[in-house]
Amino acid sequence: MPKDPSALLSSIPSVDRLLDSAPLREAAGRHGRALVVEAAREVLDEVRRAIAGGVETDTRAVEPAALAARIAVRAEAEAAPSLRPVYNLTGTVLHTNLGRASLAVEAIEAAAAAAGRPSTLEYDVGRAARGDRDSHVEAQLCRLTGAEAATAVNNNAAAVLLVLSTLAKGREVPVSRGELVEIGGSFRMPDVMAAAGCILREVGTTNRTHLGDFEAAIGEDTALVMKVHASNYAIQGFTAEAPERALAALCAERGVPFAVDLGSGALLRLERYGLAHETTVAETLAAGADIVTFSGDKLLGGPQAGLIVGRRDLIAAIARNPLKRALRVDKMTMAALAATLALYRDPERIAERLPTLRHLTRSENAIAALCEEIAPAVRASVGDGFAVETRPCLSQIGSGALPIASIPSRAIAIGPKSGRGGALKRLAASFAALPVPVIGRVADGAFLLDLRCLEDAEGFRAQLAGLAVGDTPGK
Numbered sequence: 001m002p003k004d005p006s007a008l009l010s011s012i013p014s015v016d017r018l019l020d021s022a023p024l025r026e027a028a029g030r031h032g033r034a035l036v037v038e039a040a041r042e043v044l045d046e047v048r049r050a051i052a053g054g055v056e057t058d059t060r061a062v063e064p065a066a067l068a069a070r071i072a073v074r075a076e077a078e079a080a081p082s083l084r085p086v087y088n089l090t091g092t093v094l095h096t097n098l099g100r101a102s103l104a105v106e107a108i109e110a111a112a113a114a115a116g117r118p119s120t121l122e123y124d125v126g127r128a129a130r131g132d133r134d135s136h137v138e139a140q141l142c143r144l145t146g147a148e149a150a151t152a153v154n155n156n157a158a159a160v161l162l163v164l165s166t167l168a169k170g171r172e173v174p175v176s177r178g179e180l181v182e183i184g185g186s187f188r189m190p191d192v193m194a195a196a197g198c199i200l201r202e203v204g205t206t207n208r209t210h211l212g213d214f215e216a217a218i219g220e221d222t223a224l225v226m227k228v229h230a231s232n233y234a235i236q237g238f239t240a241e242a243p244e245r246a247l248a249a250l251c252a253e254r255g256v257p258f259a260v261d262l263g264s265g266a267l268l269r270l271e272r273y274g275l276a277h278e279t280t281v282a283e284t285l286a287a288g289a290d291i292v293t294f295s296g297d298k299l300l301g302g303p304q305a306g307l308i309v310g311r312r313d314l315i316a317a318i319a320r321n322p323l324k325r326a327l328r329v330d331k332m333t334m335a336a337l338a339a340t341l342a343l344y345r346d347p348e349r350i351a352e353r354l355p356t357l358r359h360l361t362r363s364e365n366a367i368a369a370l371c372e373e374i375a376p377a378v379r380a381s382v383g384d385g386f387a388v389e390t391r392p393c394l395s396q397i398g399s400g401a402l403p404i405a406s407i408p409s410r411a412i413a414i415g416p417k418s419g420r421g422g423a424l425k426r427l428a429a430s431f432a433a434l435p436v437p438v439i440g441r442v443a444d445g446a447f448l449l450d451l452r453c454l455e456d457a458e459g460f461r462a463q464l465a466g467l468a469v470g471d472t473p474g475k
């Protein structure tokens, strides 16, 4: 029997009484009393409003057991971290939104050790004096790239900002019109120039820039010439760019530093591992660049960081900039970066040890075999309304490495048997709702799970039983 609102309102149990129930005593044990009290107040407020507004008229809504269950669910949701693991089955190995490179075990352990205890972050034990934060990575970066000096900051955007702000504040920086890039979100070269207080001097045209264009642009006010790697696009057709070597020689002749923002910055020759060639940092320095900037969590396969390598005098000036302090990396990043770079000393084993390289070099055959192994479990979990098959597909490196190159891979393709609108979207949502969300992609009329980056096949399969496919088409 529906009661009138005031009777319902007065039968709402007190927070204290609810907290004394078994499910909420248990929730308080796990998450602390304060969190459960907050969840209880929220839920009771909602119920009161619904009753007062005439939306809720059912006496069951105020039963203590029902309320306690609702509060327990709320407390659980509020205690759950929003930053949590997912399965990246998008086929994009370095997915910026999914955290880019997964760290090697060695890097994870080093970061954890640095996190939990005092360390030699800026302490020289031998001299019992203050040390240099960059010392943990500088020698290894120099060895790998041939640079004279190196420093690390928060990310590559910070690296570019710091280089420009140190070497070119208030002065001109010629950049080709074909390289005024936007790298996702808020990193747009013209805006970074403005933020660093530089005057962008556009050179050439969108498709063609010649050495002569730079020759004409370099003058009294030129602080630095900048070349930006075409990270996420390619200009094709009637194109020309100033050869890097010639541009470097021109800069040297005019006494102007030549900086290259490489973006991804490979440290190894990727063709050794069967991948397409990506210009390495060493090659760029050998071609005459005075400064090269690149990311730590792209092809390098380490933590988020920006690396600046090159001429000793320029790196020293950059390290003295007060902005460096604002952009420096923390101890966990430094530990993870040093441990990642250490893996590069053994190129024979790095393709197994560094997850980014391990995923990029995984053979199509191995991925196909994994698809065959897992497809039956996927078929069982999605039900009769969907066709499940293994399909060739293309993976991407992502994060602006080799933007147009893709790697042959295999995917489990799940397609609705009857073409009802929205079924694929709902299917993707149900995979994303699993305890460890599964992120795939919708393409060619199917929901694709590219298994290139799947390592924990057991964990993946185990949670499939809980898949709740909203509405099964064809039923």
Ligand SMILES: *Cc1c(COP(=O)(O)O)cnc(C)c1O
Residues within 6 Å of the ligand: 155, 156, 157, 158, 160, 183, 187, 228, 229, 230, 231, 261, 262, 263, 264, 294, 295, 296, 305, 306, 399, 400
């Ligand atoms: C990715 C990229 C950046 C930004 O690097 P973050 O490490 O994400 O800050 C800058 N320049 C180029 C050319 C890039 O590819």
